[in-house]
Amino acid sequence: MNVPLSTYLAGIKQPLERLVEILAKDFPYVSILSTDSTGMRYSVRKRAVDARQSSWCERGSVIRVFDGRRYLEYSFNELEEDSLNDIEPLAGTIRERFRKSAAVGGKLPFAVPELPLICEQPLSETWQGKVGILPEAVPVEQTIGRLSRLKDRAFELSEHLVEIEVRFEHMRVSKLFVSGKRELEQSYIWAQGYLIPVLRRDETIREMFASCAGLKGLELIDEMEAGLSETMTIGVQLLDAERIEPDEYEVILSPKIAGLLAHESFGHGVEMDMFVKGRAKAAEYLGKAVASPMVGLRDGARAAEQTGSFWFDDEGVLGGDTLVIEEGVFRTGISDLISALRLGISPTGNGKRESFERKAYSRMTNTFFTAGTDSLEDMTASIEYGYLLEEYLSGMEDPKNWGIQGQILYAREIRDGKLTGKLVSPLFMFGYVPEVLGSVSMVSAEVQQFGSGMCGKGHKEYVKNSSGGPYIKTRMRLG
Amino acid sequence: MMIKRLQELLAGVPDISAWKIIDRRIQGQELYLTHREVDMQRSKDVRRIFLTVYRDFQEEGKKYRGSVVVQVHPTYCAGEIRALVERSLDSARYLRNRHYPLVQPGSETAAMPESSFAARPLEEWLSPLAETIYAQEGAAEARINSAELFLSRIDTRIVNSIGLDVSYRSYSGYLELIAEDGGKAEDGGKAGDGRKAENGRKVHAGAAAGEVELYRELSFSEFESGLLASEVRDQLRYCGDRAAAGATPHLKRFPVLITGDPVPDFFGYYLTQSAAESVYSGISTAKVGESIQGDEVRGDRLTLALEPFLKNSPASAPVDTDGFALRTAGVVDAGRLERYWGPLRFCHYLGVPPTGAIGNVTVSPGSKSLEGLRQEPHLEVVYFSDFITEPLTGDFGGEIRLAYYTDPDGRRRPVTGGSVSGNIRDVQPQMYFSRETQSRAGFRGPRAVLLPQISVSGAAAT
Numbered sequence: 001m002n003v004p005l006s007t008y009l010a011g012i013k014q015p016l017e018r019l020v021e022i023l024a025k026d027f028p029y030v031s032i033l034s035t036d037s038t039g040m041r042y043s044v045r046k047r048a049v050d051a052r053q054s055s056w057c058e059r060g061s062v063i064r065v066f067d068g069r070r071y072l073e074y075s076f077n078e079l080e081e082d083s084l085n086d087i088e089p090l091a092g093t094i095r096e097r098f099r100k101s102a103a104v105g106g107k108l109p110f111a112v113p114e115l116p117l118i119c120e121q122p123l124s125e126t127w128q129g130k131v132g133i134l135p136e137a138v139p140v141e142q143t144i145g146r147l148s149r150l151k152d153r154a155f156e157l158s159e160h161l162v163e164i165e166v167r168f169e170h171m172r173v174s175k176l177f178v179s180g181k182r183e184l185e186q187s188y189i190w191a192q193g194y195l196i197p198v199l200r201r202d203e204t205i206r207e208m209f210a211s212c213a214g215l216k217g218l219e220l221i222d223e224m225e226a227g228l229s230e231t232m233t234i235g236v237q238l239l240d241a242e243r244i245e246p247d248e249y250e251v252i253l254s255p256k257i258a259g260l261l262a263h264e265s266f267g268h269g270v271e272m273d274m275f276v277k278g279r280a281k282a283a284e285y286l287g288k289a290v291a292s293p294m295v296g297l298r299d300g301a302r303a304a305e306q307t308g309s310f311w312f313d314d315e316g317v318l319g320g321d322t323l324v325i326e327e328g329v330f331r332t333g334i335s336d337l338i339s340a341l342r343l344g345i346s347p348t349g350n351g352k353r354e355s356f357e358r359k360a361y362s363r364m365t366n367t368f369f370t371a372g373t374d375s376l377e378d379m380t381a382s383i384e385y386g387y388l389l390e391e392y393l394s395g396m397e398d399p400k401n402w403g404i405q406g407q408i409l410y411a412r413e414i415r416d417g418k419l420t421g422k423l424v425s426p427l428f429m430f431g432y433v434p435e436v437l438g439s440v441s442m443v444s445a446e447v448q449q450f451g452s453g454m455c456g457k458g459h460k461e462y463v464k465n466s467s468g469g470p471y472i473k474t475r476m477r478l479g
Numbered sequence: 480m481m482i483k484r485l486q487e488l489l490a491g492v493p494d495i496s497a498w499k500i501i502d503r504r505i506q507g508q509e510l511y512l513t514h515r516e517v518d519m520q521r522s523k524d525v526r527r528i529f530l531t532v533y534r535d536f537q538e539e540g541k542k543y544r545g546s547v548v549v550q551v552h553p554t555y556c557a558g559e560i561r562a563l564v565e566r567s568l569d570s571a572r573y574l575r576n577r578h579y580p581l582v583q584p585g586s587e588t589a590a591m592p593e594s595s596f597a598a599r600p601l602e603e604w605l606s607p608l609a610e611t612i613y614a615q616e617g618a619a620e621a622r623i624n625s626a627e628l629f630l631s632r633i634d635t636r637i638v639n640s641i642g643l644d645v646s647y648r649s650y651s652g653y654l655e656l657i658a659e660d661g662g663k664a665e666d667g668g669k670a671g672d673g674r675k676a677e678n679g680r681k682v683h684a685g686a687a688a689g690e691v692e693l694y695r696e697l698s699f700s701e702f703e704s705g706l707l708a709s710e711v712r713d714q715l716r717y718c719g720d721r722a723a724a725g726a727t728p729h730l731k732r733f734p735v736l737i738t739g740d741p742v743p744d745f746f747g748y749y750l751t752q753s754a755a756e757s758v759y760s761g762i763s764t765a766k767v768g769e770s771i772q773g774d775e776v777r778g779d780r781l782t783l784a785l786e787p788f789l790k791n792s793p794a795s796a797p798v799d800t801d802g803f804a805l806r807t808a809g810v811v812d813a814g815r816l817e818r819y820w821g822p823l824r825f826c827h828y829l830g831v832p833p834t835g836a837i838g839n840v841t842v843s844p845g846s847k848s849l850e851g852l853r854q855e856p857h858l859e860v861v862y863f864s865d866f867i868t869e870p871l872t873g874d875f876g877g878e879i880r881l882a883y884y885t886d887p888d889g890r891r892r893p894v895t896g897g898s899v900s901g902n903i904r905d906v907q908p909q910m911y912f913s914r915e916t917q918s919r920a921g922f923r924g925p926r927a928v929l930l931p932q933i934s935v936s937g938a939a940a941t
Binding site for chain 1: 552
């Protein structure tokens with residue numbers, strides 16, 4: 001079924017158009033992004049059940065203006081009913097706020113560079129996503145009941161289970177973008193589920209983590225149910241996991257870890273606001289080889305159907321499908337609108353905000369390595385001593401110095417071309433991006449996408465996105 | 480007005496057993512700088528209202544309290560709020576949580592100390608803050624690549640259905656600062672061109688050469704120009720050292736001194752272990768009166784407390800999010816767990832006095848000076864890519880962006896790349912804290928912690 005559009009956004013569309021019209025008398029460019037995103041998060045544990053609105057919920061607006069030299073923004077979320085009938089007073093307040101901001105900027109002991117004016121092509125369109133089971137259409141009792149049964153089943157599966165969190169979260173994202181030339185509206189749903197068991201045997205305590213996500217509704221709980229048994233099996237195996245001997249190894253990255261590598265290496269590394277700041281090493285490598293010829297990497301809101309998908313970004317630019325690395329050669333980066341203006345290039349539809357309250361940056365959407373032709377069996381058979389890295393907890397980028405860090409939950413030992421059954425946990429993978437990508441020697445044929453994580457810029461500005469890839473064989477340092 | 484309307488609406492809802500409202504008005508100013516140019520200025524004026532509805536019910540003689548937390552956006556009309564409340568109450572009756580009380584009104588609440596930012600309008604602080612930051616350029620060869628400066632004034636009010644009504648004003652400052660250095664590689668190489676480490680092996684992850692940068696974030700709630708200047712100068716100096724750093728040697732197991740930002744994260748393990756919620760859920764087995772640091776402590780013993788007010792900490796508050804009046808609470812004394820800490824709900828479940836959810840942590844200084852801790856060969860890590868402590872298992876580690884290696888001959892030199900990893904339960908019998916202290920967002924305690932013989936993976940290939 002179609003995801004319903006926001007009735008709130010429909011109700012404020014005309015007043016916002018009028019607001020843009022009024023402010024356009026003072027500013028050469030005016031745009032407004034308004035959001036109305038709702039959803040719930042349910043968490044079932046052994047002795048506690050919680051329900052709360054998702055922390056991704058938001059309803060508010062951000063206005064961007066160009067004052068002939070620079071872009072200024074103002075975020076707000078109070079809009080009196082009177083304002084909707086007579087938008088002039090609100091326009092006056094906003095005008096005064098921008099005047100104050102410009103005055104403050106003028107007193108700063110810094111230069112204010114003159115930026116070009118945003119030029120948009122006219123477009124007016126509305127998009128609605130599809131969903132299997134609309135979460136709000138099902139009684140909450142059923143949803144909580146299914147999650148509770150998962151929790152109970154988990155305790156039946158292992159005597160070592162101390163606690164488990166079964167978490168399900170769904171969001172309906174609705175956005176409206178209005179400028180002098182554009183009127184865009186979209187509504188879509190994503191959902192994510194987590195199974196986080198904690199197991200203890202004597203003094204050993206381990207936490208397992210499994211997740212799933214997609215542009216889905218309640219049907220995602222089917223995937224959680226299907227994954228429980230394997231999650232618990234691995235959780236029990238983790239109780240016997242050992243520490244790895246730090247060294248460089250031949251490794252196979254699972255599609256999840258490949259996604260982490262894509263994200264931290266050439267995802268963050270090609271966000272083009274970093275090019276503007278001179279923070280991206282990749283800027284020196286446009287058109288040059290940065291990886292093995294087997295490596296291809298794409299990013300784009302329309303490049304895959306996952307939690308990083310949308311029709312237009314938070315600056316009113318249509319979502320794209322960008323070929324970042326082609327046969328090992330760095331082709332282009334991903335850009336927000338203002339960075340593109342400064343660099344004299346076309347934006348790629350990667351301008352994203354944490355919420356209406358925050359600035360737009362160049363951000364990843366769905367980022368993934370493209371498929372190869374090898375099989376996992378052949379890849380495993382080709383390794384004398386190494387590891388299959390399966391699940392991660394977090395990662396960190398270093399776009400200037402091309403380092404990557406990944407916190408890996410567990411890896412499986414490979415000896416003489418076979419998995420030995422031995423697990424190591426936890427461990428770190430790290431490396432120098434061109435060496436890791438340059439060492440890629442085998443790539444499997446099937447690409448998988450994962451969208452349960454979130455991505456920060458540095459340590460803030462969290463947004464939803466997805467990452468993935470095929471199985472990839474390379475060399476990395478593990479410790 | 481909005482809160483009054485909401486209270487009136489809630490009063491007419493039949494199945495509601497109790498409710499709580501947290502109302503925050505946030506005014507913010509943001510300045511984005513690249514080198515010495517203004518990238519963008521932003522401001523915001525937003526209101527976040529969180530409503531918790533509680534529904535009590537009984538099953539098989541047991542009393543339960545289900546609760547649902549929702550955000551009531553200021554633009555919600557009465558019909559939307561009513562529908563939201565009804566949906567939430569419907570959900571609440573399926574949340575079988577043991578009953579617990581709301582915070583009673585009447586407790587004496589300490590006054591929130593006034594921030595120096597209260598003296599002027601927010602926007603007028605951007606210039607002195609930015610000037611203080613950029614005035615430090617020149618103290619080292621490194622310079623500032625970019626800075627993002629956020630300053631917010633937050634008015635919080637917490638109201639509940641049994642008459643609690645508390646308010647306070649706080650300030651929150653945040654700086655993201657990127658320092659960069661053009662590099663001074665010994666062999667004139669550039670990043671990524673395969674420099675040789677001192678042992679002649681090929682350099683891997685992060686071995687510095689050419690241009691480097693260092694990322695830092697700072698949180699604050701006061702205009703303390705001296706402290707801000709000192710933090711920026713340190714970062715510029717460290718960035719210069721990273722540019723000159725060699726590859727971290729493969730030390731296998733080696734004493735590691737962690738300093739600065741990772742120290743509060745490290746102690747976070749003990750907060751999780753002593754939290755009433757962790758004990759209630761069974762993931763912590765810590766017992767009051769027993770050692771939380773293991774049986775045979777040969778190093779420094781941990782003393783940890785929670786403080787509602789810590790100077791320059793945005794986490795300072797007179798009450799927690801339930802409106803519970805906060806007081807200083809000693810949690811660990813000389814390695815022995817004194818009490819569980821936590822919000823009213825989980826302390827009530829355990830039958831222990833609540834401390835409330837307090838945002839600031841203090842750890843008592845240790846027995847040795849920094850110089851004393853540096854006497855033996857060690858690796859002193861001052862910057863990680865992202866130091867991670869798993870508060871449940873005690874696993875910790877991270878990739879090294881800058882460390883100082885003191886070798887067996889007593890020579891100290893900057894190194895980069897590689898990683899450290901270990902488990903707190905393995906190191907806690909023999910860890911030492913510095914006598915010198917530091918103040919970070921929400922933390923006051925030792926500047927450094929010396930960990931015995933943990934795994935150090937080098938940046939050089941074998």
